[in-house]
Amino acid sequence: MNDTIAAVATAVGVGAISIIRLSGKDSIKIANEIFTGKDLEKAPTHTIHYGHIVDYETPIDEVLVTVMRAPRTYTKENVVEINCHGGINTTNKVLETVLNHGARLAEPGEFTKRAFLNGRLDLSQSEAVMDIIASQNNDDRICALKSLEGRTTKIIKAYRNELNDLISHIEVNIDYPEYQDIEIITKEKISQKLTNQIKELNEIIEQSEERQSLKAGIKTLIIGRPNVGKSSILNSLLEYDKAIVTNIEGTTRDLVEGNINIKGIPLNIIDTAGIRQTKDLIEQIGVQKSLDLISQADLILVILNGNEQLSAIDQELLEKTLHKTSIVVINKSDLKQHINIESLKDRNIVKTNTKTPAGLKDLKEKICELFNMDKISTLNLTYLSNARQISIAKQALDSLKQALNSLKNNLPVDIIQIDILDAFNKLGEIIGITYSEEVIDNLFRNFCVGK
Amino acid sequence: MKYEVIVVGGGHAGCEASLACARKKHKTLLLTGNIKNIADMPCNPSIGGPAKGIVVREIDALGGEMGRNADKAALQIKMLNTKKGPAVQALRAQADKIVYPKEMLKTLQSTPNLEIKEGMVEHLDIKDNKIRGVILQDGTKITSDIVILTTGTYLKSQILTGCDKYFGGPHGEKNSKFLSDDLKKNGFKILRLKTGTPPRIKKDSIDFTQAQLETGDNICYTFSFDKKAYYDYTKQEPCYLIYTNEKTHNIIKENLSKSSMYGGYVEGVGPRYCPSIEDKVVRFSDKERHQLFLEPESIYYDDIYLQGFSTSMPHDIQEQMVHSLPGLQNATILKYAYAIEYDAIDPRQLKASLETKIIENLFTAGQINGTSGYEEAAGQGIIAGINAALKIEHKEPLILKRNEAYIGVLIDDLTTKGIKDPYRLLTSRAEYRLLLRHDNADLRLRKYGYDVGLITEKQYQDLLEKKENIASLEEKLKNTYITPQKDINKYLEHVNTSAIKDRISLYDLLKRPEIEINNIQKFITFNYPEDVIEQVTINAKYGGYIEKAQREARKMLDLEQKQIPDNIEYSKIPNIASEAKEKLEQIRPRTLRQAAMISGVNPSDIAILMVYLKKGAKND
CATH class of the missing domain: 1.10.10.1800 (tRNA uridine 5-carboxymethylaminomethyl modification enzyme MnmG/GidA)
Known part of the structure; x- marks a missing residue:
């Protein structure tokens, strides 16, 4: 961590201003070398300076430079932020200049990693920052921000406190067996309490997973017979919404073709590139393969040609998608219609044609309706914000279920307590508590025992 | 006069420590203020209970004396938590306060290599951070290779009842006035702690018909794995249960300012698990009654111990309080309750062997390390004794791990986390309590006892x-x-x-x-x-x-494997938070596992420390 790192801190190509951030002990020195204006090395901390970025006397951009000295910075290191004009060329040129003068291009999340390693953030806070970096729409950003404020910590803490009450009650019965005034917690009571706790944790996990899939993008499959207009609908969607963020790389590369953002809802279009090249999904890879894709998708757009009657393949696709979140798009609505709408009355239907944009607008609205962000936002955000947290929460849930199971099998309370404690400790891992005396503190707070 | 080991203090820690050293054939001197008070039980007349009973069996498994001695002194014995599963069962015995010390003294006196002397230690003879012996009040200098301090509550102890406060130890004994200053001078951090004991009531002044009978188990249990029945289980002494009432609570509330605790006369930190009755009434004001046990102290005298009624009220208020209790309307108080304040050392200044980090060959065990309880003291005593002997023999110390013994949990907690209030063992302190059962203490620990030479x-x-x-x-x-x-x-x-x-x-x-x-x-x-x-x-x-x-x-043991070198300089490790640095510097954990347990040391600090240690290994 002795070197100085730099990266573009704002989203590429969006907004009027881009920020290039440097962190590390040489960041002020490097910025000063390429800056005409005030001597930045003498600038007090947390000050902004006007000037130009020059690369060996070649002016690059007119900028504002913020100087923040360690340790009161995000990474606890010297940090410089260069505000330059947005636009990919200028931004890249400024970044290049910075790199040419001794900074190293930061790896994804490296600023946060430094913040974490320098003790600026706790584990769950830094995970939340990673989430902000990765988040693709505004709603997720809110969630991530809430987590930053310790939202996850708060939820898990509250949940653990409830569990702790149960644990300390069992413990006090064990450590003070002869206190007849202290209620002996019965197996029925433990069972009741566990059932509630399991339900609650289950809800937290389910909501979190729902959010996870939203954050990752809604896997969307556009499906239909040849020549019904799949490509034109896809292209129109892409055309209609300019906010194609990126072709997603990495693990999803071979699955997802493109990412469309509709009013903050990311749609990942499941790869139909092969289909378009070979003209037709159904012909080339068969019904079975298309069914596999259907099962993987979160949203299916079934494209029909309104100008023709439903074929056997249309019928089969409609049937297979009946229980999935799906929209039936009746394309070519400008031509004479041959489909009996009455037979599709239980489905979400949108009519489109390439002549007018109204149908596409309807399609977008339908998608928003199905994945109602407003509704989700009003849920009280009781979810965990990343995969690690969800996975630990699931382990905790398993332990609680095991405890309930042992209880039903009439195992003694000290054995049941092992699994409850296990869940309690797992949940502690989510918020970075590896060791604590909480149980004992709670025991003495709540029960009157002693010689 | 030259000994290999001097043990200062003849309480439960001192007895086990001196027996371990002497049985390992090292010339040992046990120094006590009063021979008559050796192995005295100044508080409750019972041994064992949850977690503690398991410690007694562990001591027995290692070759210690407490288990056998408690069997000899048993007045009543009970297996607790039988319905709550195997991990938490434990024996608890009412022990005769005359028989227990008498039997222990007999054992001590018949042990070869062990000498017992009366004398108050005033100073430690230290040179170049190494102990050389002790200096008594009368100026006598006694030299030894090792000194084990097991001074209990006697360091600068003060007895408190109401606004009355005087220097002295339990049972009207002399206290040790200078030893804690000596320790302080040598760099030890001294803590001030407080504990207390309830009044003793004359047996025949109690109307037991108003109390609920509590009998022992009709089975011949023993603490010792030798299973020798020293007592007659068919002739057990009963205990009785009574409750406080509104009248008691009113007396306490009206006179609260007269108690040492609430009158502001106490500076020491009292144990949370052992609150005085005034504490209970104040903190749990919604409770209409609190439970009290009437426990026999001995069959040779008349005192009944009023368990649950410890207080620091002045004598006249104690009279009123006791007389408000059912069956005790006409009770005679034989000994008044009192609170006691005493000095202890911060146990984070100890190695896991119980040798101090500051002074070589100086060991401490028992209440001086901030614990409370006979069993906790004895458990430390036997470990300090064994390790003192092993040190003389140039052997590695015996360090019991958290998954091996409650004694391991106890010492690890003390030396890595330190204490806020007097430390008592609870089953909830043990993460692996299903492994640390009372029934398998011999299977866990006898081999260690055999290897060090205390098991035949x-x-x-x-x-x-x-x-x-x-x-x-x-x-x-x-x-x-x-x-x-x-x-x-x-x-x-x-x-x-x-x-x-x-x-x-x-x-x-x-x-x-x-x-x-x-x-x-x-x-x-x-x-x-x-x-x-x-x-x-x-x-x-x-x-x-x-x-x-x-x-x-x-x-856990994997993290334990990751040793931290003794000479590590935390100030030179970049990026560790300053609070963590301070804590690590102070405690100097031996392993990453211990470091991770320290409050104020965050996972990020551990990550950095881990990386730093790896780097160091590469550079070497």
Whole structure:
């Protein structure tokens, strides 16, 4: 961590201003070398300076430079932020200049990693920052921000406190067996309490997973017979919404073709590139393969040609998608219609044609309706914000279920307590508590025992 | 005068420490303020209980004396938590306060290499951070290789009742005025702690008909694995249960400012688990009554210990309080309750061997380390004694791990986390309590006792035989099957367990919660001692959980493997938070596992420390 790192801190190509951030002990020195204006090395901390970025006397951009000295910075290191004009060329040129003068291009999340390693953030806070970096729409950003404020910590803490009450009650019965005034917690009571706790944790996990899939993008499959207009609908969607963020790389590369953002809802279009090249999904890879894709998708757009009657393949696709979140798009609505709408009355239907944009607008609205962000936002955000947290929460849930199971099998309370404690400790891992005396503190707070 | 080991203080820690050293054939001197008070029980007349009872068995397994001595002194004995599972069961005995010290003194006096002398130690003879001996009040200098301090509550102790405060130890004994200053001068951080004891009531002034009878178990239990019945279990002394009432509470509330605690006369930190009755009334004001036990102290005198009624009220208020209790309207108080304040050292200044980090060859054990309880003291005492002897023998110290013994949990907690209030063992302090059972203390620890030389060949052979028996019975049950025959299934249904469809081994059948060993004996005859059958039953029924606990323990041991070099300079490690640096510098954990347990040291600090240690290894 002795070197100085730099990266573009704002989203590429969006907004009027881009920020290039440097962190590390040489960041002020490097910025000063390429800056005409005030001597930045003498600038007090947390000050902004006007000037130009020059690369060996070649002016690059007119900028504002913020100087923040360690340790009161995000990474606890010297940090410089260069505000330059947005636009990919200028931004890249400024970044290049910075790199040419001794900074190293930061790896994804490296600023946060430094913040974490320098003790600026706790584990769950830094995970939340990673989430902000990765988040693709505004709603997720809110969630991530809430987590930053310790939202996850708060939820898990509250949940653990409830569990702790149960644990300390069992413990006090064990450590003070002869206190007849202290209620002996019965197996029925433990069972009741566990059932509630399991339900609650289950809800937290389910909501979190729902959010996870939203954050990752809604896997969307556009499906239909040849020549019904799949490509034109896809292209129109892409055309209609300019906010194609990126072709997603990495693990999803071979699955997802493109990412469309509709009013903050990311749609990942499941790869139909092969289909378009070979003209037709159904012909080339068969019904079975298309069914596999259907099962993987979160949203299916079934494209029909309104100008023709439903074929056997249309019928089969409609049937297979009946229980999935799906929209039936009746394309070519400008031509004479041959489909009996009455037979599709239980489905979400949108009519489109390439002549007018109204149908596409309807399609977008339908998608928003199905994945109602407003509704989700009003849920009280009781979810965990990343995969690690969800996975630990699931382990905790398993332990609680095991405890309930042992209880039903009439195992003694000290054995049941092992699994409850296990869940309690797992949940502690989510918020970075590896060791604590909480149980004992709670025991003495709540029960009157002693010689 | 030259000894190999001097033990200062003849309480429960001192007795075990001096016995361990002397039995390991090192010339040992036990110094006490008063020989008559050796192994005295100044507070409750009982030994054992949850967690503590397991410690007593651990001491016995290692070759200590407390278990056997408690068996000799037992007035009443009870197995606690029998319905709550194998991990938390424990023995608790009412012990005769005359017999216990008398028997212990007999043992001490008959142990070769052990000399007992009266004398108050005033100073430690230290040169170049190494102990050389002690200096008594009268100026006598006694030299030794090792000194073990087991001074209990006697360091600068003050007795408090109401606004009355005077220097002195329990039982009107002299206290030690200068020793803690000596320790402070040598760099020890001194803590001020407080504890208390309830009044003693004259037995025949109590109307027991108004109290609820509490009897012992009608079984001959013993703490010691030697299982010698020293007491007659058919003649156990009863205890009684009574409750405080509104009148008691009103007296306390009206006179609260007169108590030492609430009048602001106490500076020491009292134990949370041992609140005074005024504490209980104030903190739990919604409770209409608090439970009190009337416990016999001895069959040789008349005192009844009023458990649950410890107070620092002045004598006249104590009279009123006691007389408000049912059956005690006309009670005579023989000894008034008092609070006691005393000095202790911050136990984070100790190594896990209980040798101090500051002064070489100086060990401390018991209440001086901030614990409370006879059992906690004795447990530390035997470890300090063993390690003092091992040090003389130039051998590695015996350090019990958290998954091996409650004593290990106790010492690890003390030396890595330190204390805020007097430390008492609780089962909830042990992460692996299913492994740390009272029934398997011998299987866990006898080998250690044998290796250090405190367990005899005969005792060790008995242990090996027990292990063989366990293995052979398990083998037998695993290799004997029953098949779904009509009469077998009929029997199974008769004992409320489901019928079998396929053949099943008796071992698997024993795993069923409804099945006990006597049900198994319906299908097979064998003749094994009860403790062998008990082990096999527990292993069968809870095997999955035991394995899980062992897995968890292994994870912990992995971190334990990651040693931190003694000469590490935390100030030179970049990026560790300054609070963590300070804590690490102060405690100087031996391993990453210990470092991770320190409050104020965050996972990020551990990550950095881990990286730093790896780097260091590469550079070397």
